[in-house]
Amino acid sequence: MNHKKRMGKLLLAGLAASLTLSITPVQGSTLDTLTQEEKQTEARIASVEVTIGETLASINLKQMEIDDLEAQIAAAEESQSETKAAIEAQKEVITSRKEQLKTRLVALQTSDAMTNQILMLLDSENFADFISRAYVVGQLQAADNEQIESAISEEEKLVALEEQLADEIETVKVAEGRLKSESSALAEELSTLKDILSENQIVLSQVKTEYATEADRLAAEAAQAKADAEAAQAAANAAEEHVTIAESTAPSLQEGTVATPEPESQITDSSVAAVETAPVVTAPTVTEPPASQGKTMTVSATAYSRHEAGLSNFTATGIDLSINPMVIAVDPSVIPLGSIVSVPGYGIAIAGDTGGAIVGNKIDLHMEDLNAALAFGRQTLTITILQ
Numbered sequence: 001m002n003h004k005k006r007m008g009k010l011l012l013a014g015l016a017a018s019l020t021l022s023i024t025p026v027q028g029s030t031l032d033t034l035t036q037e038e039k040q041t042e043a044r045i046a047s048v049e050v051t052i053g054e055t056l057a058s059i060n061l062k063q064m065e066i067d068d069l070e071a072q073i074a075a076a077e078e079s080q081s082e083t084k085a086a087i088e089a090q091k092e093v094i095t096s097r098k099e100q101l102k103t104r105l106v107a108l109q110t111s112d113a114m115t116n117q118i119l120m121l122l123d124s125e126n127f128a129d130f131i132s133r134a135y136v137v138g139q140l141q142a143a144d145n146e147q148i149e150s151a152i153s154e155e156e157k158l159v160a161l162e163e164q165l166a167d168e169i170e171t172v173k174v175a176e177g178r179l180k181s182e183s184s185a186l187a188e189e190l191s192t193l194k195d196i197l198s199e200n201q202i203v204l205s206q207v208k209t210e211y212a213t214e215a216d217r218l219a220a221e222a223a224q225a226k227a228d229a230e231a232a233q234a235a236a237n238a239a240e241e242h243v244t245i246a247e248s249t250a251p252s253l254q255e256g257t258v259a260t261p262e263p264e265s266q267i268t269d270s271s272v273a274a275v276e277t278a279p280v281v282t283a284p285t286v287t288e289p290p291a292s293q294g295k296t297m298t299v300s301a302t303a304y305s306r307h308e309a310g311l312s313n314f315t316a317t318g319i320d321l322s323i324n325p326m327v328i329a330v331d332p333s334v335i336p337l338g339s340i341v342s343v344p345g346y347g348i349a350i351a352g353d354t355g356g357a358i359v360g361n362k363i364d365l366h367m368e369d370l371n372a373a374l375a376f377g378r379q380t381l382t383i384t385i386l387q
Contacts, residue, residue: 014118029216034211035263046320048197049298053324054192060326062183069176073169080165087158094151126279136299185349187340194338194350201318295385297334299345299361303376304329305368315353323365329364337387343383 027185306321313322317337321327326349328341335341339351346365357365363383367373 015370030214031211034207034214038204038211040205040209041200042203045197045200045204046323048193048200049320049323052190052193052197053194054352055186055328056324056348057325059183059186059190060364062179062186063347066176066179066183069172069179073176076165076169080162080169083158083162083165087155087162090155090158094148094155097148099150101332116292133191138162161340187386190340192346194340198338296382298380299363300374301363301365301379301381301383303365303367303373305366305370305373306320307368307370308373319350319352321368324350324352325366325368326350327352329358329366331358331360331362334360335363342386342387344381348356348386 019307071072104329304311306325313320315321315327315329319327328343328349328351329355330337330339330341330351335351337351337354340348341351342348342362343365349365351365353364365373365376367376
């Protein structure tokens, strides 16, 4: 009987020790896994933000090149218009001179001028005088011919210039089309990156929620295991004390007296019940409202810089301005956060920040250059929400 009681005591003590130690490795392994996943997600978000900043810079560079080509096209078309006007004017000059020459030739044939020129040559005193008079007559006719040839040559030059301008315009337009295509591809890439960033931010939020839930669950398990272990240890101590008392009183029993057997220690179901795993609550998926395509609006714009005293590198949505400086602060009820916005004179930016003073049709433009931000002042601009 004593042997059985001692075995029960040892079993209770072993159960208490196992309940105390079993939760520790599981807890550490689970939380380490979630921590590692959180770090990996944050690294992916940082990488995507860097790529977004580089893509925005490329889009703005392409837009500057497109603006420059459009200016070249406008100048070439204006020059082409002027050249066409000059060609038409020159054609009128040539036509006029041809009419004058035609009139003069007809007059010579129907008047005495031709006869007079012949008589003038016949009246030459000698051969040298004849040559001299013939030269004068030739010079008069050559002058008319030279004027017509000069006008025709000028017209040919203008026509060649017009063709050259047309070729230049065509070349620039081809380059402009290529840049617009590249800019469009970059815009699509930016949209994809934005979706990836949003997905990673949702994953990060879910991981953090799971980490907090798992930590609470494991803490509850540890507390329950500790309570069960303490209860088992208390039961073991009580059983040991009972055995000791029984052993000390055993010799005083009279012969023939039958000792009533003591009930054996029982391990209750509550002391060894398994702790149910709490369900993991995941964060609901948040879907951003789609921004209007090509929607324009007039806003009052000011500028700010992360280098101003008291300002942080991070926006209200978590964008690092030192990595991606092309960010504007908006009223989310007017321009949804995450929208891609084209701002004249500034470029393509992300609506990624808010502010207490940014209400209604007001925006703040982030500028890396503090002096440029201070010099910007307040301007009224017509912006376009691209997506």
